[in-house]
Amino acid sequence: MSDPRATTTGNRGLQIEEPLIFEQGSPDKTAVDLPEPPSTKDRLGGVRRSGPIGLPGLSEPEVVRHYLRLSQKNFSIDHGFYPLGSCTMKHNPRLNEKLARLPGIGDLHPLQPTATVQGALALIDACAHWLKALTGMPAVAMSPAAGAHGESVGLMTIRAALEDRGDARKRVLVPDSAHGTNPATAHACGYAVEGIPADDRGRVDLAAFREKLDADVAAIMLTNPNTCGLFENDILDIAAAVHDAGAFFYCDGANLNAIVGRVRPGDLGVDCMHINLHKTFSTPHGGGGPGSGPVVLSEALAPYAPVPYVVQGPDGFELIEDPARSDAKPFGRIKGFHGQFGMFVRALGYMMSMGSDGLRQVSGDAVLNANYLLACLRDTVTLAFEGPCMHEVLFDEGFLKETGVTTLDFAKALIDEGFHPMTVYFPLVVHGAMLVEPTETETKATLDTFVETMKALTARARAGDVEYFQEAPRLTPRRRLDETMAARNPILRWRPPAVDKAAE
Numbered sequence: 001m002s003d004p005r006a007t008t009t010g011n012r013g014l015q016i017e018e019p020l021i022f023e024q025g026s027p028d029k030t031a032v033d034l035p036e037p038p039s040t041k042d043r044l045g046g047v048r049r050s051g052p053i054g055l056p057g058l059s060e061p062e063v064v065r066h067y068l069r070l071s072q073k074n075f076s077i078d079h080g081f082y083p084l085g086s087c088t089m090k091h092n093p094r095l096n097e098k099l100a101r102l103p104g105i106g107d108l109h110p111l112q113p114t115a116t117v118q119g120a121l122a123l124i125d126a127c128a129h130w131l132k133a134l135t136g137m138p139a140v141a142m143s144p145a146a147g148a149h150g151e152s153v154g155l156m157t158i159r160a161a162l163e164d165r166g167d168a169r170k171r172v173l174v175p176d177s178a179h180g181t182n183p184a185t186a187h188a189c190g191y192a193v194e195g196i197p198a199d200d201r202g203r204v205d206l207a208a209f210r211e212k213l214d215a216d217v218a219a220i221m222l223t224n225p226n227t228c229g230l231f232e233n234d235i236l237d238i239a240a241a242v243h244d245a246g247a248f249f250y251c252d253g254a255n256l257n258a259i260v261g262r263v264r265p266g267d268l269g270v271d272c273m274h275i276n277l278h279k280t281f282s283t284p285h286g287g288g289g290p291g292s293g294p295v296v297l298s299e300a301l302a303p304y305a306p307v308p309y310v311v312q313g314p315d316g317f318e319l320i321e322d323p324a325r326s327d328a329k330p331f332g333r334i335k336g337f338h339g340q341f342g343m344f345v346r347a348l349g350y351m352m353s354m355g356s357d358g359l360r361q362v363s364g365d366a367v368l369n370a371n372y373l374l375a376c377l378r379d380t381v382t383l384a385f386e387g388p389c390m391h392e393v394l395f396d397e398g399f400l401k402e403t404g405v406t407t408l409d410f411a412k413a414l415i416d417e418g419f420h421p422m423t424v425y426f427p428l429v430v431h432g433a434m435l436v437e438p439t440e441t442e443t444k445a446t447l448d449t450f451v452e453t454m455k456a457l458t459a460r461a462r463a464g465d466v467e468y469f470q471e472a473p474r475l476t477p478r479r480r481l482d483e484t485m486a487a488r489n490p491i492l493r494w495r496p497p498a499v500d501k502a503a504e
């Protein structure tokens with residue numbers, strides 16, 4: 001262990017180990033005088049502390065610096081460009097954080113009587129209204145806690161609708177380019193998952209899809225725009241075929257950021273779609289906060305949506321929590337309480353502050369930024385599929401051929417340049433994939449710096465400096481983790497077959 005005192009001065013703190021707070025302070029030291037708490041006698045039901053518990057004493061600056069240094073050891077959207085494709089790491093406006101912390105909102109308790117939380121129920125209702133209007137769908141289940149949770153709700157709703165008509169279908173079709181959560185959800189919901197290959201345009205192979213579609217298929221789970229960053233142009237034909245077969249059309253709406261304000265999935269024949277509020281509507285993501293995955297539903301599925309839901313009656317807003325009290329046929333409850341209320345506050349704040357014209361501009365700018373990167377890099381980095389793309393651009397490892405540098409090495413080198421790597425090795429339909437999603441919240445200057453860096457690293461790889469890449473990252477508090485597991489992974493070991501130019 002390094003000397004704890006060293007971290008309290010200068011910039012070295014970021015490069016060396018951060019001691020535990022227990023190593024920096026000691027129980028006999030304190031810099032804060034707290035008054036004795038009033039009559040603590042009975043607060044532990046007569047149980048008394050029998051001795052000191054050994055919590056370290058530290059001054060306020062010591063505590064603040066400890067946690068600040070820890071936070072700086074990680075990379076976040078607030079540190080720099082974070083083009084993690086398929087994850088939409090866009091800026092979360094601070095305005096929405098302020099709204100979520102207003103005392104009348106932040107101090108609510110989910111068990112309060114509904115008469116005392118009319119404003120909160122109105123807020124859930126307003127958020128639901130925006131989601132329905134933007135997607136052109138008549139109903140929404142607000143409670144799912146994330147995208148994958150929304151997928152489960154969607155498939156459980158579909159199953160309830162099928163069971164209601166005495167139709168026990170067993171299979172769900174999932175394109176090979178789907179996010180891993182799609183087949184996992186279908187499997188967890190008890191369906192047999194059947195893959196549909198992508199064609200050479202990176203879209204669903206229509207002929208293969210039609211071949212697999214029959215009276216045993218409960219649903220197709222299609223992502224649009226898909227995980228190759230491409231719009232599924234055949235979506236109307238797919239929807240018509242699914243409905244003709246008596247099945248339901250589940251659309252994975254995680255990439256709504258690319259079409260919001262421009263395309264309403266309801267107009268495309270979608271029956272059911274989850275929306276990742278943490279991707280399109282700027283609520284905090286990943287370690288930064290809980291997700292939220294409301295599911296919009298067609299007329300055919302609306303009656304089976306889970307409880308709870310908000311309705312406006314003559315005496316104000318009501319929360320329908322008991323399936324037996326419902327006029328519809330909800331399949332049950334999927335989550336405690338009423339969904340991620342704090343996320344509804346942020347998402348509604350975002351939607352209202354952007355307005356419908358602002359949201360339309362979001363998707364326009366997200367697609368423009370991705371296509372700008374495509375145009376700037378297409379002569380340097382190999383495109384997986386011919387463009388234009390939607391909100392993310394997909395490259396493959398072709399440009400690294402014969403350099404000895406892998407997609408993984410290249411991504412690690414980006415970290416030293418101050419960028420979070422793009423998503424690598426996903427989607428699986430492309431070898432050595434690099435999925436870059438700039439989002440609408442980045443400036444041209446940031447994108448230009450990224451482009452220059454990508455070009456400079458490519459030149460370095462082609463110049464044969466393999467060691468530089470294999471040792472990256474050098475400038476992070478932790479160096480590269482043991483990649484031997486990855487090295488055994490057949491997907492990561494895959495190399496494109498050598499092309500015989502003469503034979504071509």
Ligand SMILES: Cc1ncc(COP(=O)(O)O)c(C=O)c1O
Pocket residue numbers: 086087146147148149179181223227252254255276291292293
């Ligand atoms: C296309 C797609 N579907 C589903 C999900 C799952 O969403 P979540 O991570 O909120 O469960 C994601 C997550 O990024 C996604 O990109």
